[in-house]
Amino acid sequence: MNLLTFKAIGYSESKTKTVVETSNFKLVIDEPASLGGTNKGANPVEFMLAALAGCLNVVGNLVASEMKFNISSFKINLEGDLDPNKFIGKSDEQRAGYQEIRVKLDVKSDTDSETLEKWVNEIERRCPVSDNIANATPVKISFL
Amino acid sequence: MNLLTFKAIGYSESKTKTVVETSNFKLVIDEPASLGGTNKGANPVEFMLAALAGCLNVVGNLVASEMKFNISSFKINLEGDLDPNKFIGKSDEQRAGYQEIRVKLDVKSDTDSETLEKWVNEIERRCPVSDNIANATPVKISFL
Numbered sequence: 001m002n003l004l005t006f007k008a009i010g011y012s013e014s015k016t017k018t019v020v021e022t023s024n025f026k027l028v029i030d031e032p033a034s035l036g037g038t039n040k041g042a043n044p045v046e047f048m049l050a051a052l053a054g055c056l057n058v059v060g061n062l063v064a065s066e067m068k069f070n071i072s073s074f075k076i077n078l079e080g081d082l083d084p085n086k087f088i089g090k091s092d093e094q095r096a097g098y099q100e101i102r103v104k105l106d107v108k109s110d111t112d113s114e115t116l117e118k119w120v121n122e123i124e125r126r127c128p129v130s131d132n133i134a135n136a137t138p139v140k141i142s143f144l
Numbered sequence: 145m146n147l148l149t150f151k152a153i154g155y156s157e158s159k160t161k162t163v164v165e166t167s168n169f170k171l172v173i174d175e176p177a178s179l180g181g182t183n184k185g186a187n188p189v190e191f192m193l194a195a196l197a198g199c200l201n202v203v204g205n206l207v208a209s210e211m212k213f214n215i216s217s218f219k220i221n222l223e224g225d226l227d228p229n230k231f232i233g234k235s236d237e238q239r240a241g242y243q244e245i246r247v248k249l250d251v252k253s254d255t256d257s258e259t260l261e262k263w264v265n266e267i268e269r270r271c272p273v274s275d276n277i278a279n280a281t282p283v284k285i286s287f288l
Contacts, residue, residue, distance in 0.1 A: 002229070003243075016205070018197055025186040
C-alpha cells in the first residue's frame with residue numbers, strides 16, 4: 001500500500017478568520033459579516049464545495065482521457081443547504097452540516113449522452129473528495 | 145426550518161486547475177507538479193482539510209464563549225492519508241478518499257483540561273464540516 005499523506009496547519013487569527021498553510025499555499029477562511037465574521041475569505045462550508053469542484057474537474061478530465069473523448073468546456077455548479085440551529089447550539093433536531101450537496105455539471109464534449117452517463121458514474125466512484133463526503137470518514141480530534 | 149444555502153461555481157481552466165467562485169471570493173485549486181498539475185493553488189484534498197480547520201476555529205471560539213473561558217492561542221494541525229490507486233483507476237481495493245483525518249489541536253486557554261475535553265466534544269458535534277466528513281452526506285450529481 002502506497003499512501004499519500006496531505007497536511008495542513010490552521011492558525012486562528014480571530015474568532016472567525018483562519019489562515020491555513022498547506023505544502024505550498026496560504027488559504028484565508030472567514031465568515032461573512034451576516035454570519036458574524038470579517039469577510040476576509042470564503043467560509044468553511046464554501047471551501048468544502050470548492051474542494052469538491054476541484055476534485056470533480058481533475059477526475060472528470062482523467063476519466064474523459066481514459067474514455068477517449070474531449071471536453072471543450074466544463075463548469076461545475078454546486079449548492080448545499082444546512083440548518084444553522086445545531087451549529088449555534090439552539091437545537092439538535094437537524095444535523096450540523098449540509099443535508100445534501102447538489103452538483104450540476106455543464107459539460108461540452110465530443111461524445112454522446114450515454115458515454116457521459118458512464119463518465120459521471122466513474123467520476124463519482126473515484127473522486128476522493130466525493131468519497132469523503134458521501135461516505136463516513138473517521139475524524140480523530142485530539143490535543144497536541 | 146430555516147435552511148441556509150451556500151453556492152459555488154467551479155470553472156475548469158485546465159485538466160487540473162479549477163477557479164471556484166463563491167458569493168464573494170475566487171479560489172484557485174490545482175494539483176502540484178508531482179501529481180500532474182501546474183501548482184497554481186492548493187489541491188482539492190488540501191482544500192478539504194482547510195475547510196475543516198476553518199470550521200473548527202469558528203465553532204471552537206463560539207463554544208469557548210458559551211463555556212465562558214478565553215482562548216489566547218489556537219492552532220489546528222491536520223493530516224490525512226489516501227491511496228491514489230482508486231483515483232487513478234488502478235485498483236478498487238481501497239476507498240478513493242482519505243482513510244481517516246487526524247486533527248491535533250494546540251490550544252492555550254485559561255481553563256482546565258476537563259473543560260477542554262467537554263469543549264472538544266461539543267465542537268465535534270456541532271461543526272458542520274466535521275459532520276459532513278464524519279457522517280455520510282448525499283452528493284447528487286446530475287447534468288445541467
